[in-house]
Amino acid sequence: MAQNGTTENGVTGANGDGSPPMPFPQPVKVQEIRHTKIFINNEWHTSLKGKTFQTFNPATGVQICEVEEADKTMETIDTGKPFLHSYFIDLDGSIKTLRYYAGWADKIHGKTMPVGKCLCAWNFPLLMFMWKVAPALCCGNTVVIKPAEQTPLTALHVGSLIKEAGFPPGVVNIVPGFGPTAGAAIASHMGIDKVAFTGSTKVGQLIKEAAAKSNLKRVTLELGGKNPCIVFADSDLQLAVEETQKGAFFNQGQCCTAASRVFVEEQVYEEFVRHSVESAKTIVIGDPLDPRTSHGPQIDQKQFDKILELIDSGKKEGAKLECGGVAMEDTGLYIQPTVFSHVKDHMRIAKEEIFGPVQCIFRFKSQQEAIERANSTEYGLASAVFTRNLDRALSVSAALETGTVWVNCYNALHAQAPFGGYKMSGNGRELGEYALAEYSEVKAVTIKLTEAL
Numbered sequence: 001m002a003q004n005g006t007t008e009n010g011v012t013g014a015n016g017d018g019s020p021p022m023p024f025p026q027p028v029k030v031q032e033i034r035h036t037k038i039f040i041n042n043e044w045h046t047s048l049k050g051k052t053f054q055t056f057n058p059a060t061g062v063q064i065c066e067v068e069e070a071d072k073t074m075e076t077i078d079t080g081k082p083f084l085h086s087y088f089i090d091l092d093g094s095i096k097t098l099r100y101y102a103g104w105a106d107k108i109h110g111k112t113m114p115v116g117k118c119l120c121a122w123n124f125p126l127l128m129f130m131w132k133v134a135p136a137l138c139c140g141n142t143v144v145i146k147p148a149e150q151t152p153l154t155a156l157h158v159g160s161l162i163k164e165a166g167f168p169p170g171v172v173n174i175v176p177g178f179g180p181t182a183g184a185a186i187a188s189h190m191g192i193d194k195v196a197f198t199g200s201t202k203v204g205q206l207i208k209e210a211a212a213k214s215n216l217k218r219v220t221l222e223l224g225g226k227n228p229c230i231v232f233a234d235s236d237l238q239l240a241v242e243e244t245q246k247g248a249f250f251n252q253g254q255c256c257t258a259a260s261r262v263f264v265e266e267q268v269y270e271e272f273v274r275h276s277v278e279s280a281k282t283i284v285i286g287d288p289l290d291p292r293t294s295h296g297p298q299i300d301q302k303q304f305d306k307i308l309e310l311i312d313s314g315k316k317e318g319a320k321l322e323c324g325g326v327a328m329e330d331t332g333l334y335i336q337p338t339v340f341s342h343v344k345d346h347m348r349i350a351k352e353e354i355f356g357p358v359q360c361i362f363r364f365k366s367q368q369e370a371i372e373r374a375n376s377t378e379y380g381l382a383s384a385v386f387t388r389n390l391d392r393a394l395s396v397s398a399a400l401e402t403g404t405v406w407v408n409c410y411n412a413l414h415a416q417a418p419f420g421g422y423k424m425s426g427n428g429r430e431l432g433e434y435a436l437a438e439y440s441e442v443k444a445v446t447i448k449l450t451e452a453l
Contacts, residue, residue, distance in 0.1 A: 041169040082293045085251065086126075093413070094130040097431070100415035101134035104436060108139060124251075125151040129158060131430045132196045133172065139439040144173045144192070146183055148199075150299055152176040179203060188214040194439065198222040198256075201353075201379075201424050220428025220438050222420060224353040225256045225381030228374035229410070230396060232367075233267040235386035239408060241275045247384070247410035248359035249283060249337050252298055253307075256425075257382040259410055260354060263362045263370045273341045273361055277322045280337040280359070285328065297333040298356060304333040307356030314340050314349040314360075324357070345373060353379070367396065375401045380422030384410050403429075 125147055136143050147155035159174045175182055183203075187195055187210035194217055197207050204221040211217045229247065231240045247259025264272045288296040298304045304327070311325050324338030335357055343350050343360040350360055364370040374383060383402040385393050397405040403421045406412050413419060418432035428438050 040173045040175070043169070082288050082296050084291055084294075090124060090127045093127050093415075097127075097130045097134050097415045101138040104135075104433075105138045108436065108440070124255075126154045126158070128198050129155050131198075131435075135430075135435040136196075136439045137171070139436055141194075141439055142171050142173075144175060144186060146175050146177060146186055149176065149178050183207070184210060187211055190215045192217055194218045194220075196220045196222075196428075196430075196438065200224055201426075204426060218438075220420075220430070221426035222256065222428075222430060223381075223424065223426040224355075224379055225258070225421065225425050226261060226351065226353055226377045226379045227257055227259055227382045227384075227402070228261045228263060228377075228400070229259050229384040230364075230370045230374060230386065231262060231264045231268070231272060232385075232387040232389070232392065233265040234388050236388065236408070237268055237272060238275070240386040241272060241279055243384070243386070243408070243410040245276060245279050245359070249280070249295065249357050250411060252296055252335070253357035254299060254303070254355050255411075257404075257411055258355070259384065260358065261350065261360055261362065261374070261377075263364045263374060265370075266363050266365055269361075269363045273322065273339075276359065276361065277339050280323050280339050283337050285334060285336065295334075295337060295357070298335060299333075301333065303355060304335065307335055307354060307358065310349055310352060310354050310356070311335075311338055311358060314343070314347060314358075317344075317347045317349075319343045319347055319349060319360070345376065351377070367392065371396060371399045375399075378424040381425035382406070382421075 129145060129147070133143055133145065145155055155174050156176065159172070162172050175186075177183070184206075186192060187207045193215075195207060195211060197204055197219070198221075201223040204223045208219050208221065211219045227247075229240075229244050231237075231244070244259050244262050247257070248262075250258075253260070262272075262276075283295045284293055285295045286293040298307060308327060311321075315321055315325070319340040320342045322339040322341050324336035326336055328334035328336065338356075338358045339361065340349060340358065341361045343362050345351075345362070349358065350362070362373070364373065380401045380403065382404040383400045384406040385396045385400075386408055387393050387396075393407045397407065401422050403425065404419060414431070416432055418429040418434040420426060420429040429435055430438075
């Protein structure tokens with residue numbers, strides 16, 4: 001999928017300035033898309049109804065190919081995310097997830113029974129594929145994957161690798177399609193015992209409803225978030241600025257863990273805002289296949305329009321637009337990294353999941369106030385605390401109503417650590433040992449012996 005090489009300026013070493021930490025392959029800008037059909041029983045099939053749907057490159061708006069309905073560079077072309085993110089985060093995380101669960105496969109000794117189907121999000125199509133398939137296969141399940149209609153190409157390419165690796169027919173099946181048709185069919189299918197879904201809260205509710213009305217299949221949901229970061233005055237302010245900016249703008253803000261609400265103690269509020277604006281203005285926006293790019297386009301026109309509408313609502317409701325807030329004039333669905341200050345809790349940008357490059361900065365006076373406001377949301381996926389006081393870090397972490405709390409860091413995800421949310425952010429856990437329970441069932445067998453031992 002890519003050729004070996006280094007950056008144009010020869011930078012290959014880790015030096016803390018954002019340059020690649022090791023030699024990396026150059027992206028192949030002209031991709032040959034080989035796999036666009038449905039993958040079932042290790043064979044490629046056309047849709048029974050002959051239907052196809054289009055998938056587009058969000059950086060250019062150009063159609064990539066048509067996919068029958070039912071690699072790294074490919075991930076970048078399909079999603080619009082920067083190539084280095086696809087290579088060093090998505091691909092690397094996928095490999096580590098597979099290796100982690102491969103180590104579990106021979107350690108599940110008769111305590112559980114497999115339950116074995118998975119619906120993946122468009123923002124991390126390869127990584128979400130592996131987060132679900134790896135523990136499912138480890139527990140002995142067969143799997144049906146429906147990739148998001150916006151980003152089906154990576155999953156279909158993985159199907160070809162699965163066949164090449166020698167998987168038996170029918171173990172992994174990939175069925176591209178739309179949520180209201182293919183997704184709904186999976187959620188309501190009487191022969192499916194488990195569904196795992198990553199995506200919006202609204203769709204998650206529909207899946208759980210369909211599961212309840214069919215065979216009461218088990219459902220795990222990893223849904224939306226409105227994730228708070230609490231920055232105390234005693235924190236390393238530069239570190240807090242860097243981590244919250246990465247959290248807000250990583251993957252163009254199209255991340256369920258996006259650090260969209262940053263609560264800053266009033267003593268350092270103005271300084272924090274100033275440094276955040278300066279940092280946001282240095283973000284390199286451009287062609288996702290250019291290794292120098294750190295910020296690509298949004299996924300599609302619908303998401304692009306939603307983000308701009310919410311930005312406009314923030315301005316109308318009285319938040320101060322510090323930088324960004326507009327679309328780029330060039331081709332593609334680009335939105336400048338946006339920072340709002342003086343945001344109030346009642347504003348739409350403070351309450352709704354934007355799923356775009358928008359950072360909202362709030363002011364707080366006391367620790368208790370920060371905790372209460374951070375928890376004042378229907379979501380509960382992730383949060384962060386920035387402080388040098390360990391006692392404070394532990395007490396605030398315990399009080400935050402989120403499935404994950406990061407202290408003096410952000411988006412520190414590992415295959416070994418469970419990930420999932422509270423409240424409307426979903427239920428169940430992915431990654432770590434906890435994920436194995438989601439793909440297995442406990443059975444008790446009692447035997448009466450005919451003779452006493």
